[in-house]
Every structure is written in structure tokens, then in C-alpha cells.
Amino acid sequence: MAEPATIDESPFPLLHLTPCIGTEVHGIDLAQDLDQAVIDYLSNLLVERKVIFFRGQQISREAHIAFAARFGELEVHPFTANNDEHPEIIHLNNDEAHPPYINIWHSDVTWRAEPSLGSILRARVVPEVGGDTLFANMEAAYDALDEATREAIDGLEAVHDNESFLNGMRANGASEEAVAAKRAEFPPATHPVVRTHPVSGRKSLYVNRAFTRRIVGMDTEASDTLLNKLYLQAWIPDYQCRFRWQPDSFAFWDNRAAQHYAAADYWPHRREMERVTIIGDRPR
Numbered sequence: 001m002a003e004p005a006t007i008d009e010s011p012f013p014l015l016h017l018t019p020c021i022g023t024e025v026h027g028i029d030l031a032q033d034l035d036q037a038v039i040d041y042l043s044n045l046l047v048e049r050k051v052i053f054f055r056g057q058q059i060s061r062e063a064h065i066a067f068a069a070r071f072g073e074l075e076v077h078p079f080t081a082n083n084d085e086h087p088e089i090i091h092l093n094n095d096e097a098h099p100p101y102i103n104i105w106h107s108d109v110t111w112r113a114e115p116s117l118g119s120i121l122r123a124r125v126v127p128e129v130g131g132d133t134l135f136a137n138m139e140a141a142y143d144a145l146d147e148a149t150r151e152a153i154d155g156l157e158a159v160h161d162n163e164s165f166l167n168g169m170r171a172n173g174a175s176e177e178a179v180a181a182k183r184a185e186f187p188p189a190t191h192p193v194v195r196t197h198p199v200s201g202r203k204s205l206y207v208n209r210a211f212t213r214r215i216v217g218m219d220t221e222a223s224d225t226l227l228n229k230l231y232l233q234a235w236i237p238d239y240q241c242r243f244r245w246q247p248d249s250f251a252f253w254d255n256r257a258a259q260h261y262a263a264a265d266y267w268p269h270r271r272e273m274e275r276v277t278i279i280g281d282r283p284r
């Protein structure tokens with residue numbers, strides 16, 4: 001691997017994956033009780049680079065959780081297979097019998113009233129080749145829209161829902177009563193189409209193909225046409241980076257300003273990941 005490029009002001013060697021998004025941070029042991037100054041530095045780097053990566057972190061699950069908890073309150077995901085001992089950890093395990101399904105651009109849990117600030121994902125088992133995760137800078141995606149579109153979407157709101165998870169419950173044999181109870185507990189959420197980052201004040205596109213359903217106040221055809229145009233902004237390689245996993249690599253992304261896509265090209269081989277999700281604020 002190339003030597004990390006060092007940025008003068010950084011206390012750690014950094015390796016940028018692309019000019020627009022994604023930086024590997026070297027020289028940090030995530031198992032340590034890091035100084036608040038280091039946590040502040042990483043928070044700022046995350047806001048600037050949208051996703052930061054760490055390699056070779058053979059740390060315990062407790063240390064993974066403890067590191068994530070330095071950045072905010074942690075979520076216990078209401079739908080996924082959580083670890084019994086550590087409910088904050090989601091297991092994302094795929095093999096021949098369990099095909100991957102997260103090969104869709106999204107930001108995590110946007111169907112919640114207060115969606116995620118960020119997610120910290122660890123690779124446990126990686127396929128020999130493939131299974132990369134791609135990330136898109138949604139501030140750059142917003143900036144690149146033509147002025148007429150930026151003006152047209154200013155002030156619009158969109159509805160996000162968890163229908164895909166409810167369908168997953170049905171597929172696993174849950175009763176309609178149980179599905180209805182979950183829907184009542186986690187009703188669809190309405191968020192601005194363009195959100196302003198609570199730290200940087202920068203605007204980003206906050207709609208995604210996985211969870212956004214419609215734009216409030218628009219007929220279905222107009223809403224679908226506009227949403228499809230906006231979703232495609234995440235697909236532009238100029239605003240992306242692509243991370244090649246190794247066992248014990250960690251990725252920490254800013255769900256407020258980035259989307260991600262887990263390539264399913266490795267299937268039917270095995271890939272096992274563990275995610276801890278940090279709760280964020282209500283998008284504005």
C-alpha cells in the first residue's frame with residue numbers, strides 16, 4: 001500500500017482516497033481511551049471528508065461501542081439482527097444462503113424522525129475480492145445541480161419510510177398485527193430535501209432511493225421524476241470514493257452528508273460486518 005500522505009496540520013498520517021471524499025487515518029488505536037482533542041479532531045475530519053477509515057483495528061466489540069459512544073448516543077436498530085450481548089451492534093452477514101441487499105444508495109435510518117449522525121462499520125470476514133463499499137459526498141452532489149434545480153428544490157420536504165424493513169418482517173413470518181405495531185412505533189418521517197449540516201452549515205441532498213418515497217405536495221409522477229433525478233446525483237463517480245475492506249478495517253461515515261452503497265459483487269461468497277450507529281439530530 002502507498003505511504004499515507006501527511007497533511008501538515010494533522011496529528012496523524014492521512015491518506016485521501018479521492019479529492020472529494022474519504023480519508024484513511026493512520027496511527028490511531030481505537031481501543032485506547034482517546035483524548036477529547038483526538039475525538040474533536042476526528043469529528044472535524046469526518047465533517048470535512050464525509051467518511052474516514054482505520055485499518056488493522058483488532059479491537060473488542062466493547063471497544064467498538066465505546067469508541068462510537070464518544071460521538072453521541074447509540075441506536076439499537078429496531079428491525080435488524082442485533083447482537084444479543086451488545087444490542088448496539090448490528091450484524092450484516094451474507095453468504096450463499098443470505099444474499100446481500102444493501103446494494104442501493106442510501107443514508108442510514110432516514111425513516112426515523114432523528115436519523116443517524118454517523119455509522120461505524122467493522123469488517124470481520126471479507127471476500128477474497130469484491131464487497132467494497134462506495135461512498136458519495138452529497139454536498140458535492142447538491143452543489144453540482146444546476147441553479148434552476150437548486151431553486152426548485154429549496155424548501156421542499158420528502159417522506160421517508162421503513163417499508164423495506166416491514167416487508168422483511170413479513171418475509172420472516174411476522175403477523176400483520178406485529179407489522180402494524182412496528183409501523184405505529186416508527187411512522188414515516190418527513191425531512192427537507194436539502195438539509196443543512198448542523199456543524200458545517202453546508203447544504204446537501206437528503207433524499208435516497210432506499211427510504212425516500214415521495215415529495216410532499218407533488219403528484220406521484222412529478223415527485224418520481226424529480227426524485228429519480230436527485231437520486232442519480234449519488235451515482236456520479238466524481239463525488240465518490242470506494243473502500244476495499246480488509247479484516248478489522250473500520251469505516252466511519254457522516255450520514256448527514258454522505259450516502260453509501262455496499263457492492264454485492266462478491267456473492268455467493270461470505271462477508272461479515274458489524275455496525276454501530278450514532279443517533280443524530282432532526283434534519284433542518
Ligand code: SIN
Pocket residue numbers: 092102108119121132133260261262263273275
Ligand atoms: C450499511 O449499509 O450500513 C452497510 C454497508 C456495508 O456493508 O458495506
